[in-house]
Amino acid sequence: MHEVMICLDEPPEVVNAGFAIHGLNRLDDHFRLPDLWQFHLYQYEADLEVDGTAHRIKPGRVSLIPADTEVHYRYRGRSEHLYVHLRPSPRGVPHTVPLIQDAGPAGPALAEMLRQAVTAVADSPARASAEVWAALWRTVRLQPNEPGDGDHPAVTAAFAYIEQRLPRPITVPDVAGAVGVSHNHLTRLVKETTGSTLVAYMRHRRMVRAGHLLRESTLSIPAVAASVGIPDLQAFNKACHREFGASPRAVRDAAGH
Numbered sequence: 001m002h003e004v005m006i007c008l009d010e011p012p013e014v015v016n017a018g019f020a021i022h023g024l025n026r027l028d029d030h031f032r033l034p035d036l037w038q039f040h041l042y043q044y045e046a047d048l049e050v051d052g053t054a055h056r057i058k059p060g061r062v063s064l065i066p067a068d069t070e071v072h073y074r075y076r077g078r079s080e081h082l083y084v085h086l087r088p089s090p091r092g093v094p095h096t097v098p099l100i101q102d103a104g105p106a107g108p109a110l111a112e113m114l115r116q117a118v119t120a121v122a123d124s125p126a127r128a129s130a131e132v133w134a135a136l137w138r139t140v141r142l143q144p145n146e147p148g149d150g151d152h153p154a155v156t157a158a159f160a161y162i163e164q165r166l167p168r169p170i171t172v173p174d175v176a177g178a179v180g181v182s183h184n185h186l187t188r189l190v191k192e193t194t195g196s197t198l199v200a201y202m203r204h205r206r207m208v209r210a211g212h213l214l215r216e217s218t219l220s221i222p223a224v225a226a227s228v229g230i231p232d233l234q235a236f237n238k239a240c241h242r243e244f245g246a247s248p249r250a251v252r253d254a255a256g257h
Contacts, residue, residue: 002053004066004099006037008140009092011133016085017114017121023075030072036085038065039132039139041103041114044079048072048100055100060107062139063100082114084132095140105157105180106142110135152189154181158198166206167229172198206230207243214248215255221248 015036022029023046039062046057049072050065057063057073065071067087073079103110117131141156157179162170175198176186190198206228213224225236225248240248 002099003096004064005094005096006064006088006136006140007090007092007094008088008133008136010089011129012037012089012136013087014084014117014121014125014128014132015087017117017128017132018083019080019118020083021078021080022073023077023079027075027077028073029075030070032068032070033085034068035087037067037088038063038071039084039086039114039136040065041082041107041110042079043081045076046079047074049074050099053099057100058102060103061100062103062107062110062142064097064136064139065099082111082118084114084117084135086132088136097140097142101139101142103139103142106138110138113138152193154179154186155189155193158186158190159201162202162205166202166209167227169229170202203239204243207239210236210240210248211244211251214252221252224248 023044041060041062042057043059044057045059048055048057048063051070055063113131113135117128117135120127120131142153158175161175161178172187173183176183179186181189187198190196190201194201210224210228210230213219213227214221217224219227221236222231222233225231225233230236230239237247240246240251244251246254
């Protein structure tokens with residue numbers, strides 16, 4: 001087994017979560033969880049066999065193993081990991097994900113989500129479920145999906161970086177550096193994904209947010225412009241005309257506010 005399919009349209013039921021240590025008294029474990037999935041973030045090296053398929057465990061790798069699956073761990077000494085035992089929702093669109101993969105730069109964020117789930121599972125199951133749900137989505141997005149069915153992970157990371165920084169000045173080199181690829185490579189990936197440039201994508205996302213604030217809030221137009229990183233009102237007016245075919249005031253008036 002190299003890949004699994006999981007539905008994430010609804011949050012999972014988290015039955016247990018914790019920090020586990022293995023390999024102290026014995027160097028192998030062979031077991032299955034009949035009714036629960038296993039979600040692990042590893043901090044050690046070992047060998048893993050899942051339904052007869054061999055996998056290598058290394059620090060920073062994450063695994064997602066379906067319920068009622070035979071697993072065989074062969075440890076090399078003290079072995080620590082964060083784990084969650086869960087029941088995913090059966091409803092929604094299934095996502096294909098490698099059974100085990102390197103979390104890469106997302107590893108620290110995943111670890112923090114899982115630590116928060118461990119903290120919450122005893123007295124706040126809903127919060128634990130929310131943390132694990134977010135971690136599962138992050139795991140699904142670690143690698144590109146089938147051709148034509150999802151974005152390259154560098155593009156996904158770039159878009160996330162942009163969304164978090166729309167009010168600030170952002171350059172393409174800034175984004176490329178943040179996601180760990182070259183300026184030219186990121187430009188090419190974004191062009192393949194969106195059919196346009198990264199600068200055009202940033203401009204569009206700023207105006208989508210601006211349109212929302214113009215239509216749904218009573219923020220002043222200068223405040224809206226500043227909040228999306230276009231504090232120059234003349235530039236903001238031009239951007240509104242380009243995106244919406246109308247001035248900021250006309251966009252607001254059309255919404256009845």
